[in-house]
Amino acid sequence: xxxxxxxxxxxxxxxxxxxxxxxxxxxxxxxxxxxxxxxxxxxxxxxxxxxxxxxxxxxxxxxxxxxxxxxxxxxxxxxxxxxxxxxxxxxxxxxxxxxxxxxxxxxxxxxxxxxxxxxxxxxxxxxxxxxxxxxxxxxxxxxxxxxxxxxxxxxxxxxxxxxxxxxxxxxxxxxxxxxxxxxxxxxxxxxxxxxxxxxxxxxxxxxxxxxxxxxxxxxxxxxxxxxxxxxxxxxxxxxxxxxxxxxxxxxxxx
Amino acid sequence: xxxxxxxxxxxxxxxxxxxxxxxxxxxxxxxxxxxxxxxxxxxxxxxxxxxxxxxxxxxxxxxxxxxxxxxxxxxxxxxxxxxxxxxxxxxxxxxxxxxxxxxxxxxxxxxxxxxxxxxxxxxxxxxxxxxxxxxxxxxxxxxxxxxxxxxxxxxxxxxxxxxxxxxxxxxxxxxxxxxxxxxxxxxxxxxxxxxxxxxxxxxxxxxxxxxxxxxxxxxxxxxxxxxxxxxxxxxxxxxxxxxxxxxxxxxxxxxxxxxxxxxxxxxxxxxxxxxxxxxxxxxxxxxxxxxxxxxxxxxxxxxxxxxxxxxxxxxxxxxxxxxxxxxxxxxxxxxx
Numbered sequence: 396x397x398x399x400x401x402x403x404x405x406x407x408x409x410x411x412x413x414x415x416x417x418x419x420x421x422x423x424x425x426x427x428x429x430x431x432x433x434x435x436x437x438x439x440x441x442x443x444x445x446x447x448x449x450x451x452x453x454x455x456x457x458x459x460x461x462x463x464x465x466x467x468x469x470x471x472x473x474x475x476x477x478x479x480x481x482x483x484x485x486x487x488x489x490x491x492x493x494x495x496x497x498x499x500x501x502x503x504x505x506x507x508x509x510x511x512x513x514x515x516x517x518x519x520x521x522x523x524x525x526x527x528x529x530x531x532x533x534x535x536x537x538x539x540x541x542x543x544x545x546x547x548x549x550x551x552x553x554x555x556x557x558x559x560x561x562x563x564x565x566x567x568x569x570x571x572x573x574x575x576x577x578x579x580x581x582x583x584x585x586x587x588x589x590x591x592x593x594x595x596x597x598x599x600x601x602x603x604x605x606x607x608x609x610x611x612x613x614x615x616x617x618x619x620x621x622x623x624x625x626x627x628x629x630x631x632x633x634x635x636x637x638x639x640x641x642x643x644x645x646x647x648x649x
Numbered sequence: 650x651x652x653x654x655x656x657x658x659x660x661x662x663x664x665x666x667x668x669x670x671x672x673x674x675x676x677x678x679x680x681x682x683x684x685x686x687x688x689x690x691x692x693x694x695x696x697x698x699x700x701x702x703x704x705x706x707x708x709x710x711x712x713x714x715x716x717x718x719x720x721x722x723x724x725x726x727x728x729x730x731x732x733x734x735x736x737x738x739x740x741x742x743x744x745x746x747x748x749x750x751x752x753x754x755x756x757x758x759x760x761x762x763x764x765x766x767x768x769x770x771x772x773x774x775x776x777x778x779x780x781x782x783x784x785x786x787x788x789x790x791x792x793x794x795x796x797x798x799x800x801x802x803x804x805x806x807x808x809x810x811x812x813x814x815x816x817x818x819x820x821x822x823x824x825x826x827x828x829x830x831x832x833x834x835x836x837x838x839x840x841x842x843x844x845x846x847x848x849x850x851x852x853x854x855x856x857x858x859x860x861x862x863x864x865x866x867x868x869x870x871x872x873x874x875x876x877x878x879x880x881x882x883x884x885x886x887x888x889x890x891x892x893x894x895x896x897x898x899x900x901x902x903x904x905x906x907x908x909x910x911x912x913x914x915x916x917x918x919x920x921x922x923x924x925x926x927x928x929x930x931x932x933x934x935x936x937x938x939x940x941x942x943x944x945x946x947x948x949x950x951x952x953x954x955x956x957x958x959x960x961x962x963x964x965x966x967x968x969x970x971x972x973x974x975x976x977x978x979x980x981x982x983x984x985x
Contacts, residue, residue: 565799
């Protein structure tokens with residue numbers, strides 16, 4: 396009897412706390428969609444203001460500064476052959492999640508259902524699903540976009556000064572992607588392995604003029620081909636609609 | 650009485666509650682942060698190629714001014730510290746430090762960013778004070794005010810001095826430049842996104858996002874501020890300003906010659922920053938020769954950790970003209 400009572404107290408405490416974490420303490424169960432502290436949906440365009448030569452065009456073989464590869468990766472990258480990839484039906488190797496996000500792409504983000512955020516790219520026509528909660532619809536078979544498990548990270552105001560959070564809601568999305576099919580971090584054959592995990596932190600920034608940027612801070616961990624985790628931040632600007640959406644299939648050469 | 654279930658449940662409840670409460674007032678930016686040159690490595694590491702303005706949205710004026718630049722220009726007293734300005738730290742190869750200044754009541758009066766990257770610290774006032782008159786003193790660190798938006802510190806920087814945006818290629822920033830900075834720390838990573846605007850030299854905002862890593866040793870931030878010194882004796886007291894005349898910069902076509910980059914992309918036209926520009930590129934871009942066989946042109950394996958714990962041995966680096974670099978970027982007698 397006592398144990399049952401304690402268990403009930405625990406459940407009440409836990410449930411009320413989790414609920415309050417969402418929309419300012421609304422009653423009732425929350426879904427990932429209703430609990431979202433930021434709205435990532437819409438069309439976004441990558442601004443290629445960094446690493447232009449490696450992101451906008453395919454660099455030459457062996458041109459792989461800034462990625463902390465090891466010797467095994469260097470050997471593979473120096474043997475990169477786009478024609479061979481095409482012949483093997485592997486023209487999407489540079490469009491796996493860790494490589495794709497640095498690509499010259501637009502994103503279209505929508506809710507597939509209350510617990511799944513869908514990210515589509517026109518560059519390579521890829522689709523990745525961010526799944527909140529324990530349930531995963533990802534297949535056991537590794538794929539270019541892998542299996543992405545997501546969670547909201549609620550935020551408070553930081554230390555010092557005015558303009559702290561107040562009644563506004565803030566937060567970010569954290570996602571971890573695994574179950575990846577081996578691919579390329581850069582179009583010219585810099586490899587990542589099937590053991591890669593891809594962690595991302597998604598922040599929404601709103602400027603005083605109304606412009607919005609989605610910043611994807613990400614860390615690629617690959618025990619097979621990287622000496623160190625590869626960390627970058629990629630920014631996308633919100634577009635008013637999908638009028639510039641331009642789906643193109645994977646291309647191993649350009 | 651068996652107390653273990655009670656202890657277990659209380660502990661579990663506390664854990665859930667603690668993990669679920671929003672992380673209000675817990676973000677402390679204080680610390681030293683180390684650069685991770687995983688983006689724009691050439692600019693931040695060995696130095697940019699002359700005439701490379703890719704990724705920049707320049708106006709015609711900005712482009713024209715950049716093309717006047719020579720490598721001797723920053724050797725003049727007046728210009729030696731122009732690369733050390735508020736916007737340029739995103740392109741610097743070393744780290745910085747952030748600390749807070751406290752008001753008498755114990756609240757944070759200002760967050761301060763300082764280090765090698767600056768002539769003046771960037772002092773982000775958090776007490777709600779207004780920006781001064783446009784005619785007030787301009788500093789390399791500018792005048793900055795900030796506010797928290799959730800766990801992100803957003804600062805607006807005005808009153809900046811004339812500067813260069815990137816290192817070593819002369820892309821100019823006027824003293825009417827403004828910069829919006831967003832700083833978000835999570836665990837040991839700090840993401841800084843800067844949105845730079847300039848009515849003279851930028852045709853649209855220049856956006857840069859970088860990741861920095863907290864460094865408890867703080868060694869990278871222990872650099873002095875910029876000091877001027879005479880680097881070219883023959884220039885001293887002459888009043889001469891090294892430059893190229895319009896249309897005479899021999900490096901204007903460097904990116905075309907070396908990487909087959911179209912001139913409009915190398916020269917920083919805004920349209921080249923967006924995916925749709927690839928439609929134009931596709932018909933004209935030819936893959937350059939393999940990096941290992943090409944010179945000049947810097948392309949390289951990863952050398953940062955060579956010779957250090959965790960570094961993989963035997964990676965090599967084609968430095969684009971000086972030979973093949975070995976561990977830690979140094980040539981040895983046994984290397985070609």
